Amino acid sequence: MDEVLKAAVFFWLPFALVPFGVWVAQIKSAKITDKLGYLVAVVGGILVLASPWTVPESPSSAVGQLIGFIVGPVILILFGLFNIAYSGNVPVGRLSTRDRYFGLLSFILGIIWLSLMHWWELTPVVDGGEINPYWLVFLPNLLLSLTCLAMAGGLAMIAFGDSRTNESKYLFSASALSFTFIICAMNFDSPKLEAISFREYVWLSIADLIGILIGAVLAILSFALVIFIYEKSIPSPESIDAPNAEELAHVSEVITQNIGGDE
Amino acid sequence: MENQTKPSAKVVLVGLLFPVIFIVALDYSLNGSIPNFGIEELNPRIANSALTAFILFSTFLLGNMFFYGESRNRPLAPIFSMGIAVMVGILATIFFINQGPMLLEGNGSVRAQLVYNIAHTIVSIIALSVSGLVTLGMMFSAITNSPSKIDNFNFAAEEE
Numbered sequence: 232m233d234e235v236l237k238a239a240v241f242f243w244l245p246f247a248l249v250p251f252g253v254w255v256a257q258i259k260s261a262k263i264t265d266k267l268g269y270l271v272a273v274v275g276g277i278l279v280l281a282s283p284w285t286v287p288e289s290p291s292s293a294v295g296q297l298i299g300f301i302v303g304p305v306i307l308i309l310f311g312l313f314n315i316a317y318s319g320n321v322p323v324g325r326l327s328t329r330d331r332y333f334g335l336l337s338f339i340l341g342i343i344w345l346s347l348m349h350w351w352e353l354t355p356v357v358d359g360g361e362i363n364p365y366w367l368v369f370l371p372n373l374l375l376s377l378t379c380l381a382m383a384g385g386l387a388m389i390a391f392g393d394s395r396t397n398e399s400k401y402l403f404s405a406s407a408l409s410f411t412f413i414i415c416a417m418n419f420d421s422p423k424l425e426a427i428s429f430r431e432y433v434w435l436s437i438a439d440l441i442g443i444l445i446g447a448v449l450a451i452l453s454f455a456l457v458i459f460i461y462e463k464s465i466p467s468p469e470s471i472d473a474p475n476a477e478e479l480a481h482v483s484e485v486i487t488q489n490i491g492g493d494e
Numbered sequence: 495m496e497n498q499t500k501p502s503a504k505v506v507l508v509g510l511l512f513p514v515i516f517i518v519a520l521d522y523s524l525n526g527s528i529p530n531f532g533i534e535e536l537n538p539r540i541a542n543s544a545l546t547a548f549i550l551f552s553t554f555l556l557g558n559m560f561f562y563g564e565s566r567n568r569p570l571a572p573i574f575s576m577g578i579a580v581m582v583g584i585l586a587t588i589f590f591i592n593q594g595p596m597l598l599e600g601n602g603s604v605r606a607q608l609v610y611n612i613a614h615t616i617v618s619i620i621a622l623s624v625s626g627l628v629t630l631g632m633m634f635s636a637i638t639n640s641p642s643k644i645d646n647f648n649f650a651a652e653e654e
Binding site: 243246250253254256257290291292293294297298300303305308309312313315316317318320321331365368369370372373376377378379380381382383384385386387388389390395397398399401402404406410413414417418427432433435436438439440441442443444445447449450451453454456457460461483 | 500501502503505506507509510511512513514516517518520521524525526528529531535536537539540541542543544545546547548549550551552556557558559560561562573575578579583584607611614615616617618619620621622625626627628629630631632633634635636637638639640642
């Protein structure tokens with residue numbers, strides 16, 4: 232099979248199936264689409280993860296390899312945060328204190344695992360011993376966006392919350408830690424990547440985030456414009472007559488049946 | 495009552511941008527410029543990223559337009575309009591990449607650059623989503639694990 236066709240069939244088609252499956256699962260008009268959609272998304276996800284074996288010669292399969300490498304620490308981190316959040320003051324489904332400590336352990340393990348992927352020999356490498364090029368996109372983007380979002384999140388807690396100064400310190404600490412990671416990686420070599428190369432990727436990552444912001448804003452503007460133009464083209468609904476006595480009596484009956492409670 | 499001045503929404507926006515500016519300033523002050531690396535490398539990345547993000551976000555919004563159409567007794571007009579927006583994005587990308595090496599970031603052909611752009615932007619969006627989820631998770635964890643703000647005594651008194 233032609234290499235391009237092989238990459239399309241074994242990588243890009245399964246990749247497209249993931250959002251397509253999720254989209255199909257959201258259609259409410261038919262019940263069967265719900266399960267079918269999620270099934271399609273899961274099958275697509277598995278095929279993407281298998282792409283380093285199914286299409287090893289395609290450069291795009293490095294994305295599948297990257298997802299395979301990061302899925303472990305990311306699940307640990309998110310699972311940890313879920314456990315910590317739901318073992319606190321929640322009205323229903325509260326988890327035990329043991330779950331909180333387990334969550335904290337998962338979160339810390341996930342962070343350490345992700346850090347060692349830069350500072351130790353766990354860095355994802357493709358055939359030939361080179362670092363996975365998409366890892367060099369992922370890590371700076373993750374660290375930069377975490378620094379910014381955690382900082383903004385902490386400030387938002389103080390700005391919009393009620394006496395949330397103490398809670399916001401956790402987010403400021405996360406922002407500071409992520410910032411320190413970036414500055415250290417920009418100044419100290421890791422076993423597989425020189426600091427000067429990491430500096431380049433951080434600068435490119437800033438360019439990336441600016442580009443994504445511009446593209447997303449333009450897409451949202453065109454979306455809003457389409458809806459605005461379409462809504463403007465719809466004729467305004469015709470006025471109807473005021474309810475008559477019979478209709479008012481029916482409404483009163485329905486309201487009477489639905490207010491109040493058991494005595 | 496606690497009488498403290500709260501930061502405004504503008505400060506939150508500045509907080510979103512401040513770390514990036516600080517990292518750039520600190521790196522430039524500590525290490526100076528990067529050899530053989532400058533605006534010629536950064537500009538194509540911004541342009542490619544903006545074009546690809548426009549296509550991907552428009553495609554996502556096109557999917558949402560279907561649900562909007564469903565709520566409006568399935569009128570196809572907005573779906574077609576959004577489809578045109580996606581097509582404009584794709585054609586603009588092909589046009590700009592075809593203008594020579596301006597937007598080709600070390601890739602040999604338009605197709606290779608297009609595929610690289612999509613993969614690159616998807617990875618960036620995954621990174622953004624993970625950091626967003628971690629931030630949200632930390633925020634909720636901090637809130638739920640702090641002492642409750644509801645005064646139980648007053649609450650009980652109000653109920654009576």
